[in-house]
Amino acid sequence: AKSRRQFDNKYEGYNIPYIFERPHEFSILGQWMKSRKINLSFSWQWGSGVATPLVPGKYEIYNRLDYFEEIIVVPPDEIELLILPAYHRLDVSASFKMKKRRSEHVLKFSLLNVYDVENISFAKVEYNDDLNSIRFVGGLPIIPSLAYHISFQ
DSSP states (O other): OEEEEEEETTEEEEEEEOOOSSEEEEEEEEEOOOOSSSSEEEEEEEOOOOOEOOOSSSEEETTSOOOOOEEEEEOTTOEEEEEEOOEEEEEEEEEEEEESEEEEEEEEEEESSSOOOOOOEEEEEOOOOOOOOEEEOOOOOEEEEEEEEEEEO
């Protein structure tokens, strides 16, 4: 999908991409029922980086650790697009079912972002009079999760 926006009083009237537009997105999902009691699943996602429009001016760019990296200058009467890196992650889970006489118990263990990649979620642009700044906001690290469900019949 592709979408463009234009505002007369913003971004100098230029026709720019929508901030959440992601031109390419790909997902693979899998599930394996090892037995009636054990279920294994995974989800892998990849998406191209989103574009952040930059109006004319001078920008200081900081990395995810908030260290200065470089200065870029957008000339007057132009709009630059800052394209963020691709986003990707792998999630896995394992569920264990236990059936009792009047209830069913499910223990689920999950790992989100298994290979602990430091994805950038979005760029935070702060506009000042003479020098603007761009800081990158990262996604979440590897996150383990344990859940227990009980249902009565």
